Amino acid sequence: MSVFTRWFGLLDSGRRETTPASVPPVRIGDALDVANLPSYGFGTRNLMWWGNAGMMTIEAVGFALMVGVYFYLRSLNAVWPNEGRPPDLLWGTLNVVLAIATGFPNAMVDRAANQQNVRKVRIWIVAFAVLTLALLPIRWLEFMALNVRGDASAYGSCVWVLLGLHTFNLVTDVMDTLVVCAVMFKKKIDGKRFVDVAENAGYWWFIIGSWIPIYAVIYLAPRM
Amino acid sequence: MSVNAGFAGALPDDGHAGGSSAEGSKVERRPIIRDGAGWDSAAARALERTWSDAPGLLGFLRTNDHKRIGRRFIVTALLFFVAAGVLAAVMRVQLAVPDNHVVGPDLYDQLFTMHGTTMMFVFAVPVMQGLSVYFVPLMVGTRNTAFPRMTQCAYWIYAVGALTFWVAFALNTGADAGWFAYVPLTGPQYGVGHRADLWNNLVNFTEAMGLMVAVDIATVILKMRAPGMSLRRMPLFVWASLVTSVMIIFAMPSVMLAANLVSFDRTFGTHFFNPAEGGDVLLWQHLFWFFGHPEVYFIFIPALGFVSTIIPVFARRPMFGHDAVVMSLIATGFLAFGLWVHHMFATNLPELGKSFFTAMSYMIAIPTAVQIFCWIATLWTGRLNLRVPLLFVLGFFFILVLGGLSGIMVGSVPLDLQVHDTYFVVAHLHYVLIGGAVFPLFGALHYWFPKVTGRMLDERLGRWQFWLFFVGFNVAFFPMHILGLQGMPRRMYTYGAETGWGPLNLVATIGAALIAVSVLLFLINVIRSRLHGARAGDDPWGASTLEWSTRSPPPQYNFVALPVVTSREPLWVPRPSGAPTHVSGLSAEDREGLVTTVLDALPDVRYSYPEPTIWPFVAAWAVWGWLFWSGLSSAGMFWGLIPPALAFIGWYWPSNKETTRQLLLDKRP
Numbered sequence: 001m002s003v004f005t006r007w008f009g010l011l012d013s014g015r016r017e018t019t020p021a022s023v024p025p026v027r028i029g030d031a032l033d034v035a036n037l038p039s040y041g042f043g044t045r046n047l048m049w050w051g052n053a054g055m056m057t058i059e060a061v062g063f064a065l066m067v068g069v070y071f072y073l074r075s076l077n078a079v080w081p082n083e084g085r086p087p088d089l090l091w092g093t094l095n096v097v098l099a100i101a102t103g104f105p106n107a108m109v110d111r112a113a114n115q116q117n118v119r120k121v122r123i124w125i126v127a128f129a130v131l132t133l134a135l136l137p138i139r140w141l142e143f144m145a146l147n148v149r150g151d152a153s154a155y156g157s158c159v160w161v162l163l164g165l166h167t168f169n170l171v172t173d174v175m176d177t178l179v180v181c182a183v184m185f186k187k188k189i190d191g192k193r194f195v196d197v198a199e200n201a202g203y204w205w206f207i208i209g210s211w212i213p214i215y216a217v218i219y220l221a222p223r224m
Numbered sequence: 225m226s227v228n229a230g231f232a233g234a235l236p237d238d239g240h241a242g243g244s245s246a247e248g249s250k251v252e253r254r255p256i257i258r259d260g261a262g263w264d265s266a267a268a269r270a271l272e273r274t275w276s277d278a279p280g281l282l283g284f285l286r287t288n289d290h291k292r293i294g295r296r297f298i299v300t301a302l303l304f305f306v307a308a309g310v311l312a313a314v315m316r317v318q319l320a321v322p323d324n325h326v327v328g329p330d331l332y333d334q335l336f337t338m339h340g341t342t343m344m345f346v347f348a349v350p351v352m353q354g355l356s357v358y359f360v361p362l363m364v365g366t367r368n369t370a371f372p373r374m375t376q377c378a379y380w381i382y383a384v385g386a387l388t389f390w391v392a393f394a395l396n397t398g399a400d401a402g403w404f405a406y407v408p409l410t411g412p413q414y415g416v417g418h419r420a421d422l423w424n425n426l427v428n429f430t431e432a433m434g435l436m437v438a439v440d441i442a443t444v445i446l447k448m449r450a451p452g453m454s455l456r457r458m459p460l461f462v463w464a465s466l467v468t469s470v471m472i473i474f475a476m477p478s479v480m481l482a483a484n485l486v487s488f489d490r491t492f493g494t495h496f497f498n499p500a501e502g503g504d505v506l507l508w509q510h511l512f513w514f515f516g517h518p519e520v521y522f523i524f525i526p527a528l529g530f531v532s533t534i535i536p537v538f539a540r541r542p543m544f545g546h547d548a549v550v551m552s553l554i555a556t557g558f559l560a561f562g563l564w565v566h567h568m569f570a571t572n573l574p575e576l577g578k579s580f581f582t583a584m585s586y587m588i589a590i591p592t593a594v595q596i597f598c599w600i601a602t603l604w605t606g607r608l609n610l611r612v613p614l615l616f617v618l619g620f621f622f623i624l625v626l627g628g629l630s631g632i633m634v635g636s637v638p639l640d641l642q643v644h645d646t647y648f649v650v651a652h653l654h655y656v657l658i659g660g661a662v663f664p665l666f667g668a669l670h671y672w673f674p675k676v677t678g679r680m681l682d683e684r685l686g687r688w689q690f691w692l693f694f695v696g697f698n699v700a701f702f703p704m705h706i707l708g709l710q711g712m713p714r715r716m717y718t719y720g721a722e723t724g725w726g727p728l729n730l731v732a733t734i735g736a737a738l739i740a741v742s743v744l745l746f747l748i749n750v751i752r753s754r755l756h757g758a759r760a761g762d763d764p765w766g767a768s769t770l771e772w773s774t775r776s777p778p779p780q781y782n783f784v785a786l787p788v789v790t791s792r793e794p795l796w797v798p799r800p801s802g803a804p805t806h807v808s809g810l811s812a813e814d815r816e817g818l819v820t821t822v823l824d825a826l827p828d829v830r831y832s833y834p835e836p837t838i839w840p841f842v843a844a845w846a847v848w849g850w851l852f853w854s855g856l857s858s859a860g861m862f863w864g865l866i867p868p869a870l871a872f873i874g875w876y877w878p879s880n881k882e883t884t885r886q887l888l889l890d891k892r893p
Contacts (some may be wrong), residue, residue, distance in 0.1 A: 031806050033808045033809040034818055037828070037891070039831075042893065045828055046829075058476075073502060076504055116892070157503070193878070
């Protein structure tokens with residue numbers, strides 16, 4: 001047990017939280033000296049993880065509410081789609097497959113970043129960025145194949161906005177990927193930048209993870 | 225983790241800095257000056273140099289110091305409070321006598337909409353968040369917020385957004401459909417002109433601000449508390465800020481989505497709220513109130529935090545039932561999400577559903593009562609120090625309880641149907657919001673003013689302010705209950721003499737005048753005390769929380785050495801012998817802080833705060849440009865995104881200088 005937990009008896013349950021700190025703080029006189037602590041950390045040790053978690057929650061709530069709007073309006077309409085046809089399955093489904101496929105390079109980027117291996121990060125993040133860029137033109141084709149105009153009916157409005165919301169997130173994170181990718185090719189890279197790469201990878205899981213239910217709502221719900 | 229008791233010699237002064245990262249760092253080094261010494265030391269002087277902002281306008285725009293940003297939030301919000309108060313005064317003058325024509329119906333519509341919208345979105349939420357931005361880092365014992373540039377950007381987004389809203393009002397384009405902006409009045413068919421667009425725009429600005437600050441504050445609270453400040457030792461105001469932040473994260477997306485959907489209906493011709501094409505007008509009410517009810521609690525819960533901060537200090541004893549109060553705050557946060565339909569009792573929703581929401585609304589009484597009993601117990605068993613902050617808290621008790629009683633009445637469906645859209649509701653909501661939030665807010669401003677400025681507010685003026693406000697408030701708003709029961713509808717610009725509502729309206733207007741005088745006294749007190757007030761010293765109230773352990777006003781780096789916490793009341797409870805008193809070893813030549821673990825606040829990782837930069841300010845204007853442009857044309861919605869994107873890249877992009885310096889400090893996890 002460390003000096004720290006010994007002095008404080010922190011939790012009444014008797015269970016002690018542990019830190020993965022490679023080097024714990026040290027007592028120097030009356031002070032708790034933290035000079036030896038790492039200057040950055042991955043995962044929940046990193047503040048950006050918490051910031052991202054907050055942002056993802058906000059976006060997830062936004063998506064969930066929009067899905068709620070879709071089904072709310074559907075419940076009020078006897079016929080649904082109340083105008084237009086269900087969207088063509090081809091491009092949307094291709095985007096699901098492709099999005100899942102990006103999971104592999106994304107995981108590799110994440111791993112390389114956690115290992116702080118510059119060479120590996122560079123290779124995988126380029127591969128990953130190229131693949132994510134491929135999602136964008138397909139997304140454009142998805143809009144073209146929705147088979148309803150956004151101003152045609154409540155149904156059309158719902159699917160356009162739902163797809164639009166996800167696209168906004170998609171474009172944002174593709175851009176983010178390109179930026180952290182560029183930073184990785186700078187001559188000097190400090191440790192925190194690897195954390196940024198790992199966080200970007202974490203955010204991408206949200207892009208993939210949110211796309212699957214939204215795909216189901218846009219493409220499958222009108223057929224049921 | 226295991227550690228020997230530690231000797232000064234065991235740690236090299238500089239050897240652990242840098243050198244371990246992947247690349248670079250072959251730079252010649254001298255020992256880094258590290259903090260941990262007292263006020264009069266080389267470390268303190270180094271901190272002073274490191275943390276001070278550049279002078280002049282550029283320094284003003286670039287600063288990300290949470291105290292400067294927090295102060296700006298508070299001052300800006302109070303200015304808008306006064307502005308919206310002036311609108312209320314104009315309305316009261318208009319209503320003072322029957323058949324009055326000081327303002328016409330069109331301007332009157334704008335007056336009540338601007339008043340309500342400003343008070344809710346531009347005053348109440350920002351002022352509460354501003355106080356969190358200022359005090360949470362001080363109360364948890366750290367040097368800045370988790371994402372200082374985001375706080376900085378949030379402030380500017382708020383400031384430019386609110387200003388746009390008011391400039392539009394000055395140009396006769398003020399929002400005019402009520403603060404909850406119901407469709408179809410704001411839809412494409414009835415909401416002609418740009419008044420409704422301005423309202424939607426304002427919502428985007430203020431909610432973006434609110435969400436950014438919420439994420440920031442939640443992260444500070446969970447990850448940057450001083451070593452030893454386990455969750456159970458966290459001050460109650462910090463708990464209130466945490467609960468509020470989490471609520472904001474779950475509620476604000478709803479109104480943003482709603483405002484954008486109505487914007488799409490207006491600019492792109494979508495049909496979300498158009499029944500002819502399968503849309504629905506009640507959808508707006510659901511989305512708005514799913515946010516709108518929690519919104520009341522974003523204002524109310526920080527205020528509960530103020531009350532729980534002030535009472536123990538002025539009762540001179542620790543809070544009675546600390547844990548129960550924390551549980552109540554959390555419970556209130558949860559229950560707040562199950563109440564939104566009680567704003568919609570006058571719609572054709574299923575009656576069974578309404579009963580559920582009545583029951584949920586009454587359940588709010590439970591955690592509120594728990595807190596009130598804990599406060600009473602604390603006061604009862606304490607030794608009271610009846611200063612102005614406590615006076616405001618006592619006023620809060622009286623008025624909030626009255627507001628709660630009328631709440632029980634409007635929480636019941638049949639009664640609500642009778643008084644819906646009458647002055648009874650106006651009376652109720654002002655009792656709850658002014659009693660529940662503004663009274664504690666003034667208490668908090670009196671309480672914390674010495675910390676912010678180093679000077680005390682004048683006690684005598686403060687008492688005058690309190691009594692004028694308390695009496696004025698009741699004179700202004702109590703008669704509105706009766707007017708409402710007599711059937712006077714809200715939002716009508718005048719009424720005939722034959723209604724008999726004239727005398728009580730005149731009384732209400734006299735009360736409003738008293739409130740105006742009270743607020744004026746407060747402003748005079750602030751300006752006078754800022755210049756000539758008595759020096760406060762570090763801890764004029766004998767308080768227990770960490771913000772009082774540093775200087776007043778706090779230096780930019782907050783603490784010369786980060787504190788170590790061993791109890792709930794670190795300034796009251798003696799430290800166990802042998803326990804460390806402070807943290808040392810952070811670089812005093814860099815903006816370094818400490819990240820701790822979520823539950824027990826064990827030191828985990830050092831953290832480099834970002835340097836000040838102009839980019840968040842630029843980004844705020846770029847976002848403004850985007851929103852404004854997209855309000856005018858659909859092309860703006862897409863092309864307008866380019867400037868914000870560039871600004872955010874500039875914000876993030878690490879300079880070579882920063883990287884080189886960081887490599888010196890780097891130590892692999």
